[in-house]
Amino acid sequence: MRISKNLIFKIIVLIILLFLPWTFSSQNKATEYPIINTETVPFYQSNLCEISLYKFLEINKVVEFDIKLDTPAEIKCFGKINGGDTISQKNTIYLGTNINIDALLQSGFWLILLTFIPKSKNVNIKFKNLIALSLSFLVYFHLLNEIGFYSFYSKTFFVNISESFTIYSLSLTVFIFLRVFLEIIESRYNNLIYFFPFSFLIVGTFNSLNLNFYLLVVSSIGIIGIFKNKSFKYSSIIYIFLVIIWISLIETNFEFFDVDKVKGFISSAYSMETIIFWSLIYLLFVFGVINLINDSLNNFNIEKLKNSFLYSGSLIILFSYLSTLGPIYNFYTYYYLGLNKTAIKTTQSVAGNAWRGISSSAETVGEFYTFVIIFTILINFFISQKKLTNIEIILLVINFYGLYKSNNFSAFISGLLVLIISVIFLKINNQKTKRILSLFAILLLPIGLYIFANNTIFKESARNMIKTGLEISLLEDLSENQYGKNAIEQNRFLEILENESNQDNISSSLKFLVNKYHYSDRNYIPNITSTISTVATTINRTEKWGIFFGKYDPNLTSLLFGTGVSHLANYYYSHPTTVNQGLVLPHSSFLSYLLFFGIFGVTAFIIFYIKLILKNRNNIPFLLISLFVVINLTKNDSILYVNSFFLLIFVINFYKFKTLKEI
Amino acid sequence: MNKNIVKICGESDIIPDFEKIGNDPNFVFRVDPDYVKNTLYDLEGNSIIVNSWLECANYVNGGWISDIIETNLIDTYLFYGLLSISFSILIFDIFKKFKTV
Numbered sequence: 001m002r003i004s005k006n007l008i009f010k011i012i013v014l015i016i017l018l019f020l021p022w023t024f025s026s027q028n029k030a031t032e033y034p035i036i037n038t039e040t041v042p043f044y045q046s047n048l049c050e051i052s053l054y055k056f057l058e059i060n061k062v063v064e065f066d067i068k069l070d071t072p073a074e075i076k077c078f079g080k081i082n083g084g085d086t087i088s089q090k091n092t093i094y095l096g097t098n099i100n101i102d103a104l105l106q107s108g109f110w111l112i113l114l115t116f117i118p119k120s121k122n123v124n125i126k127f128k129n130l131i132a133l134s135l136s137f138l139v140y141f142h143l144l145n146e147i148g149f150y151s152f153y154s155k156t157f158f159v160n161i162s163e164s165f166t167i168y169s170l171s172l173t174v175f176i177f178l179r180v181f182l183e184i185i186e187s188r189y190n191n192l193i194y195f196f197p198f199s200f201l202i203v204g205t206f207n208s209l210n211l212n213f214y215l216l217v218v219s220s221i222g223i224i225g226i227f228k229n230k231s232f233k234y235s236s237i238i239y240i241f242l243v244i245i246w247i248s249l250i251e252t253n254f255e256f257f258d259v260d261k262v263k264g265f266i267s268s269a270y271s272m273e274t275i276i277f278w279s280l281i282y283l284l285f286v287f288g289v290i291n292l293i294n295d296s297l298n299n300f301n302i303e304k305l306k307n308s309f310l311y312s313g314s315l316i317i318l319f320s321y322l323s324t325l326g327p328i329y330n331f332y333t334y335y336y337l338g339l340n341k342t343a344i345k346t347t348q349s350v351a352g353n354a355w356r357g358i359s360s361s362a363e364t365v366g367e368f369y370t371f372v373i374i375f376t377i378l379i380n381f382f383i384s385q386k387k388l389t390n391i392e393i394i395l396l397v398i399n400f401y402g403l404y405k406s407n408n409f410s411a412f413i414s415g416l417l418v419l420i421i422s423v424i425f426l427k428i429n430n431q432k433t434k435r436i437l438s439l440f441a442i443l444l445l446p447i448g449l450y451i452f453a454n455n456t457i458f459k460e461s462a463r464n465m466i467k468t469g470l471e472i473s474l475l476e477d478l479s480e481n482q483y484g485k486n487a488i489e490q491n492r493f494l495e496i497l498e499n500e501s502n503q504d505n506i507s508s509s510l511k512f513l514v515n516k517y518h519y520s521d522r523n524y525i526p527n528i529t530s531t532i533s534t535v536a537t538t539i540n541r542t543e544k545w546g547i548f549f550g551k552y553d554p555n556l557t558s559l560l561f562g563t564g565v566s567h568l569a570n571y572y573y574s575h576p577t578t579v580n581q582g583l584v585l586p587h588s589s590f591l592s593y594l595l596f597f598g599i600f601g602v603t604a605f606i607i608f609y610i611k612l613i614l615k616n617r618n619n620i621p622f623l624l625i626s627l628f629v630v631i632n633l634t635k636n637d638s639i640l641y642v643n644s645f646f647l648l649i650f651v652i653n654f655y656k657f658k659t660l661k662e663i
Numbered sequence: 664m665n666k667n668i669v670k671i672c673g674e675s676d677i678i679p680d681f682e683k684i685g686n687d688p689n690f691v692f693r694v695d696p697d698y699v700k701n702t703l704y705d706l707e708g709n710s711i712i713v714n715s716w717l718e719c720a721n722y723v724n725g726g727w728i729s730d731i732i733e734t735n736l737i738d739t740y741l742f743y744g745l746l747s748i749s750f751s752i753l754i755f756d757i758f759k760k761f762k763t764v
Contacts, residue, residue, distance in 0.1 A: 074737070075737045075738065075741065076737060100738075100741055128756075129752070129753060129756055156735075156738060164735070164738060165738045165739055165741070165742035166738060168742055169738070169741050169742045169745050172742070172745035172746060172748075172749050173745060175749055176745065176748055176749060176752065179752055
């Protein structure tokens, strides 16, 4: 096999980007540095910014330590040891990173990886400079308005140009990398879609920016789409009205919201400016994905996409294990894969027996593995109609192993349901029997739920959620009876609701649910409160949804239209409860979108999807993967991650691919 | 007066006579308890802690700098570097367009 000079050059550049930034020491003091232990930690605390990470590793070959990042370090301290500490009896070093260098290094690394995508027919992209320039202005606007987040990540983050150039350097970096991106994809455009499953491996979140690589590059494709797609223009007009409503609903600005593991796709503040930025970038991203799919419809090879899914899932497992080998591997996967959260450091499962590996959520990655499995099987059974190859079987087994480690039971059950229905469709020839059996399989879930909920043993499940909601509310006068039980524990919810001192402390959504529970003829299913609560109990969401309703305090307009896409700060802070620390997500993509788009938006989405499904009712692969995705959207926040959102848009548009046979 | 003095040492009403300080080998800088200690560096990487505005101004006048200035310098170089690359891209594209017309 001949290896081209170009390939060797790219590999050399990748190696340089991987190792060189972490090898520069300030002075030749390395030999004087002691091996890190509890006694020498103070030495590391007082000798900052001198030795590089690799010098440190050379000195500390045999000792155990942990690496934490000192993200606000100055440029000269990038890649150097910038502090030390003993945390939970473990010696920890702080490795200096810098916002400017992070943006340059990470985007450069990912762009080089993009050049490995095989070339396709050349596509002429017009206005490349204009597209890159407009997005860099948008990023500049974003940087200006999320000062709270960026001040935390950089010591030199000042809006005034006389004080610091950081903000301007970052905008220029974005311009350059987007311009280079557009140049790279011109010759690879038609092959891009095959590589999107790798966004679950290379997540693309910048270390110290509240931005994601894919969000920016796909948005640039979105701008290309606006020029040629009329429906994009019309939907933008409706969207503008929605943005105006969101802006009009702002009562208090919030300068800082800790985005934690949803960094890169959720605003770290709440203001008119952040609503404008996130609404725009969200829309451009959606347009970008749709445009990419539309442009890839001709000559689309579904086998290539299937292989990408299989390899991506397997590589996630590989890199997850690699991350457990030591702190340096853990740091490398975090930094160069652009993870939202550092990978898990052990191969042992933790809370809830789930193992998330490099993913920031065990549930999301479990869903992904299941998707890979059902997608592969569906493609092989329904489209290619051929047996799995040995390599495919090995890769499938690895993905099965990933699913087992992630311990995502609901993804497993929903995946199994999809596979059962697909077997029904493959093995049974009679159309009527096919439909009846499939309907029965689908209805098993709600029927089971109904029986479960109305069983006297489980009646408690009907009120569990409102109990949790009330428990986190800041309630007064919760006196206890002679057995030490308060009004919540005694299920005296209406009494709590009617207590005047509690009026402002109970959220409007919780008040609604409690009222519905008490003033209905029937306390059990189909009572709305009991239904939601029982579903929550069955899928282990009682606590999370209880917290959600305890905090969700909309007025009529925000209930109808939401408070803005990618904004959680208003929901999180405007109604104080006992849960105001740490990131507690709604744990349902539908609930998250209820916050963003309100009932109007969620209903519009459901109607749109139902219509799409009815229109394509003979397209079984499309129906089955849609069923799987919708079930999992109910109980997971995955839509708050860029890659899962990309996958959702892909699934919604999956019917467009001509290679799908109607069965 | 050196413009870096205000940047590094802060504002002061004192009008320093650097010539006099330089010519007096016995000149001693008095510690100002109200002055927040500042660390300065020379080009060889040596550091010194100054305890008064006058001492700080004297060293800055002699070419010593602080972290702030050093950081700003790297920041500035990076910015101009990126700006040059951006302009080069734009100019290259304009030339390319002219060539194809």
